[in-house]
Amino acid sequence: MSSAASSPSAAAPSLPGDPPGGRRAVFVWGVGVSVYFVAIIFRTSLGVAGLDAADRFHVNASALSTFSILQLLVYAGMQIPVGLMVDRLGTKKVLTLGAVLFTLGQLGFAFSPSYGTALLSRALLGCGDAMTFISVLRLGTRWFPARRGPFVGQMAGLVGMAGNLVSTLVIARLLHGVGWTAAFAGSALAGVFVLVVMLVFLKDHPEGHEPPPLPASHRGVAYVRGQIAETWREPGSRLGMWVHFTTQFPAMVFLLLWGMPFLVEAQGLSRGTAGEIMTLVVLSNIAVGLVYGQVIARHHAARVPLVLGTVLVTALMWGLTLSWPGAHTPMPVLLALAVVLGACGPASMVGFDFARPANPPARQGTASGIVNMGGFTASMTALFAVGVLLDLTGDNYRVAFCVIFVLQALGVSQILRLRARTVRRERERHVASHVKTVHVPV
Template identity: 80%
Template sequence: MSSASSPSDSALRLPGDPPGGRRAVAVWCIGVSVYFVAVIFRTSLGVAGLDAVERFDINASALSTFSILQLLVYAGMQIPVGLMVDRLGTKKVLTIGVVLFTLGQLGFAFSSSYGTALVSRALLGCGDAMTFISVLRLGTRWFPARRGPLVAQLAGLVGMAGNLVSTLVIARLLHGIGWEAAFAGSAVAGVVVLVLMLLFLKDHPEGYAAPPLPASHKGAAYVRAQISAAWREPGTRLGLWVHFTTQFPAMVFLLLWGLPFLVEAQGLSRGTAGELLTLVVLSNMTVGLVYGQVVARHHSARLPLALGTVAATAVLWALPVVWPGQAPMWLLVVMCVVLGACGPASMIGFDFARPANPPERQGTASGIVNMGGFVASMTTLLAVGVLLDATGDDYRIAFSAVFVLQAFGVGQILRLRKRAARAERERVVASRVTSVHVPA
């Protein structure tokens, strides 16, 4: 994503492609800063899980309900948000999202009961749900299509930087200034990005506005048609299952269960456990840059990268779980490095859905894909919490829930891969035929 368009970029742009350039980078950075703050708020519970148990006097299942409810709202909002982005544009949807997730974080800071804390996390999840799809749409409206994979990976990288802030800053604030000051103080970041966005964010470059939707593109019938058309595309469904299968192990580890596992099952101090969570984030940021470049240059590498990540994650998740006694530090380090590849691999799902759908359906298709990993995360968070309570905190049994969802997801990927590849080849051929017959 260069600061200016090069001659080669201009030559490779498709008709109607936005030019990119410095202004695109500046506008995109404002949009992605909103996602950055949303991820800080989303993952702040991951470093506060043990504190939440004490504050609200709850067990493992009740603790997991915080994240499950947040992700349930997030996943349930993905298709509605996709439709909203397609119809209202990025700026309006992001504005609603910032207001909601900031109120949720502020409410969580001052919640004194389990019930009000749950409502606050649900509100946060609703606002958070409006950020990532909006940022993906912003990238497609400001950068050429060939930059899509790299721009999407960079967005994911910035999100992981937000996770890094949670593990490094929020954790220290919690134990330095206390629960209320830490969460309320972090909510100020939401106000800052709201002001920046209202002043400087634009949906698209001048002259590149999407054509207005016909009057017939309204109402419940149109919504059903949009969802149905996006779902019928094999690339959309393949993208969903890639996202489902790759993202959730790292999400489960970072969002809630990583810190308790490392402290309670592996006997590490909170400080050391926090450093390992930070390693997951740093690995994610590094791998994201690599995956983005590889996919942008070698489109055929998408599925091997995704499946290879799933296989490596399964192996490195299993070893510490079945290791007799406490796993050695080198193994926990390798596990965290491999978990860092889950986020970048999940972004590959959008690279299957993007070429399968026209511009007016990109938000809807992205919403369908984005549901995958969060449904898997939500399911696993609940399963781990229930199994921990049922087995007396036996992490070996509880963490085995990951393998069930991985096996199911891989089966769906293998079932759809040929169908999606065939449909993509047909679109490429059709676009070449069309370009030959359209006058220059």
């Protein structure tokens, strides 16, 4: 029996120094999550505008994929620096900088006259986007008790992913209603709005729960290197990264760029129907996330089985979709694929549940950065490979999407390698924490 209460990695009980939570915490956390929500809208807006971007800038599949690759390259490369920034500067400063950058990036994309300036705009957007999720995770640990950490993290991911609905339902319609410039410039106003709200209402922590100031010895380059090295040495950090790597990218590749072209060009669907299928991915993400969150809260031993099960079902559905005889895959199969892809996001959040107990509070931002880097590195690799293969094969999506299986195989091999080591370390920490709390009468 492996309930949350009996698992060595179960959520910790509330401690005397824990934040109180409550309505005030929910409000402040909600302000921070709204910034992440808008960042997701901007990040995924290209997913519904891929065909329009190809026509606007007169580029092929490889050049089109470069938009998302560069954006994710910047995002992934920023994860560890952002984690260190959040640990040092706090949430509000980092989120403010992020909101300014991703709003400028979205606005620049709206008015870009050429492919080169559009690339720079997406890079700027990726830099700002990189500062949001880790900041929101840190905000949750500062405002809610430790025992609520896994649930708060899952909810942040679900609320943020809902930004995909705005992309598929609103941005897509705006593009075909008011045009490219008005659609992207108008959406940039959402960034200005959340920036103002955040500056007025967001606070890093509740009163009386200020973190202790960093000693001088914790501010040098050597200390930063030590933070990164110590975090990486924890098998839980590495396992979390590979879980994120293996589970997130199939849905990201679909939603971020190649889903719409695949459904329209390869499957012969209208843009409206393709948008509805992409919306189903997001709705499935939200529903599955609620289920996964409850299961993991009660049974921490279910983490790896849920991850591996999600990877297996995703591989099977992609295999069925790509190998179906005939020109087009039947609609029921495409709908089932969309539902399964919705499980990828919640499964990737499990990676943070491995890294969180493996690292002390002072390294939580750094650990989250390492985990988050995994999925976006895989997504960037897959986006590039699909684009190259499409150009080499004359837009053969069946061949191009086979890169998914290669990356999944790599990730699963690493998960299996690190699984036992992580569980052993969790048990050691669990035993050590119980030893420290035993008081022997004299």
